[in-house]
Amino acid sequence: MNLLEFFFIVSGMIILVIAIDIARKQKFxxxxxxxxxxIGWWLLAFTFFPEILDIIWNVFWVARWADVLVYTSIxxxxxxxxLLLTKHVDTREDMTELIREMAIDNSLKREIxxxxxxxxxxxxxxxxxxxxxxxILDKWYKNIxxxxxxxxxxxxxxxxxxxxxxxxxxxxxxxWQWASLETWFEYIRRYWNVDYVITFDADGQHSLDDxxxxxxxxxNHHSIDVLLWxxxxxxxxxxxxxxxxxxxxxxxxxxxxxxxxNLTDTHNWYRVIRSKTLKKLKLTHxxxxxxxEILDIIxxxxxxxKEVPVNIKYTEYSLKKWQSSGNAIKIALRIIWGKxxx
Numbered sequence: 293m294n295l296l297e298f299f300f301i302v303s304g305m306i307i308l309v310i311a312i313d314i315a316r317k318q319k320f321x322x323x324x325x326x327x328x329x330x331i332g333w334w335l336l337a338f339t340f341f342p343e344i345l346d347i348i349w350n351v352f353w354v355a356r357w358a359d360v361l362v363y364t365s366i367x368x369x370x371x372x373x374x375l376l377l378t379k380h381v382d383t384r385e386d387m388t389e390l391i392r393e394m395a396i397d398n399s400l401k402r403e404i405x406x407x408x409x410x411x412x413x414x415x416x417x418x419x420x421x422x423x424x425x426x427x428i429l430d431k432w433y434k435n436i437x438x439x440x441x442x443x444x445x446x447x448x449x450x451x452x453x454x455x456x457x458x459x460x461x462x463x464x465x466x467x468w469q470w471a472s473l474e475t476w477f478e479y480i481r482r483y484w485n486v487d488y489v490i491t492f493d494a495d496g497q498h499s500l501d502d503x504x505x506x507x508x509x510x511x512n513h514h515s516i517d518v519l520l521w522x523x524x525x526x527x528x529x530x531x532x533x534x535x536x537x538x539x540x541x542x543x544x545x546x547x548x549x550x551x552x553x554n555l556t557d558t559h560n561w562y563r564v565i566r567s568k569t570l571k572k573l574k575l576t577h578x579x580x581x582x583x584x585e586i587l588d589i590i591x592x593x594x595x596x597x598k599e600v601p602v603n604i605k606y607t608e609y610s611l612k613k614w615q616s617s618g619n620a621i622k623i624a625l626r627i628i629w630g631k632x633x634x
Contacts, residue, residue, distance in 0.1 A: 305336075377629075385576060388467045392475045395439070395461040396482070402459070405485045409435035410492050413472040417494040418446035420609060424496045425454055431500050435486065437479060438494075439463060439472035469561075470582030474575040481570055489570070491563045497610040498562050499603045506564045506600060517595050519564040521602035522557035532606075539620050546624060547584060550631060553591040555599060559583045562602050569595060580619070581626045588631065 337344055410428055414421045421438070428436055436458040440448050442465050451460050461475060473491065480489060488510065492498055506519050523532065532540070540559065547558045561583070565573065572593050577585040590597055 381629075387465075388471045391463050391465055391467055392471065392478060395463050395475055396479055399461045399479070400455075400459055401483055403483050403485070404435060406435050407487045408433065408490060409437060409480065409484060409486045409488075410490050411473070411476040411480075412436065412438045412492050412494050413441055413469050414438055414443060414447050414451065414494045415441040415466060415468075416443045416445045416447060418443070418450055420496050421447055421494040422450040422453070424492075424494050425451070425458060427496070427500065428492070429454075429457060433500075435484070437461065437476050439475055441468070441472050442466040468580055470575050470577055470580065470585070473582060477570045477573060477575070480567065484567075486567050488564055488566045491561055491565070493561050493610075495607075495610045497605050497607065499605060502562070502600075502602050509598065509600065510564070510566075513598070515596055516598050517566045517569040518590060518597040520555065520557070520597055520599050521560050521562040522555070522599045523560060523602060523604050524556045525599060525601035526603075543620065547587055550627060551584065551588040551591045553587050555587070557599070558587060560602065560604075562604075577626060577630050581623045581630070584623070584627050585630070588627075 410433060412421070412424065425436060425438065434457075438451055438458055438460050440451055440460060440462045442463045448462065451458070454460075459479070461479065463471065463475070476489070480486065490503070490506075502521070509516065509519060540557065543558050544555060548554050563586075572595060573586060573589055575582050575585055589595070
């Protein structure tokens with residue numbers, strides 16, 4: 293017996309023991325168990341019966357028997373990479389769920405029956421968030437939930453000045469906008485009885501004047517559950533930087549092919565959602581892919597929607613907050629992973 297054969301025998305025995313231990317502890321996943329059993333028996337089989345490799349060699353037309361090991365190893369490595377990635381994503385989502393529960397438990401809980409509620413994410417927005425909330429209050433809208441997503445600047449300080457006028461929830465670690473949305477949604481599901489929710493950016497780029505249009509639509513069309521605002525439905529030209537507009541147009545095509553929903557604007561955070569629909573909108577995508585996840589849920593669950601033109605006030609501050617073009621690729625890969633591989 294040479295050193296390589298000894299290595300394969302020991303490896304095969306270890307993998308078989310791991311497979312049996314997984315089954316014994318009742319942490320049973322049929323696919324994982326079969327993979328471990330398969331690898332273990334494969335290593336032992338070709339160590340003691342090397343002629344098996346000659347048979348496989350002829351079947352798959354490989355040049356050398358060692359190539360069989362290389363190709364098989366690559367397949368198993370890809371499998372384990374996907375397995376580890378799944379575990380990593382699950383761990384991040386579990387951490388987010390814990391942070392969400394801490395934010396809700398440590399917040400001011402009060403039951404309110406009202407028509408609408410604004411939900412605003414805030415991450416390092418101290419320069420604008422106070423003024424944004426004040427503008428909403430000045431328009432006589434009273435229900436406002438703000439998620440301070442572990443801001444490291446003065447955002448919490450300015451928001452706490454409004455403690456008697458808003459509900460402030462604090463994430464104890466930055467979990468991005470998707471987690472803020474789901475935290476709001478869960479808070480409203482538990483404590484508030486409202487007709488609809490309005491997702492609103494903290495940077496002041498959304499216009500409150502557009503709310504008149506959505507109120508009219510919801511009042512006259514009771515079958516519509518979600519209003520999706522679009523920058524590209526106006527007859528007049530809406531200024532958007534060329535590269536940004538190109539990415540948005542490509543994202544429209546991506547969303548159509550992945551989620552089978554045809555829109556003119558896919559990543560506009562300004563939305564209005566009837567509260568009854570929140571039960572269907574359970575967000576799980578970690579990171580910044582939640583906008584596409586919402587559209588995917590709308591498409592899959594046949595939630596009725598309507599696009600409505602909206603005015604966006606671009607400022608030097610809001611333009612700096614835009615995500616980089618390269619991040620769009622990461623988001624696309626995250627969406628594909630969540631939709632097809634989980």
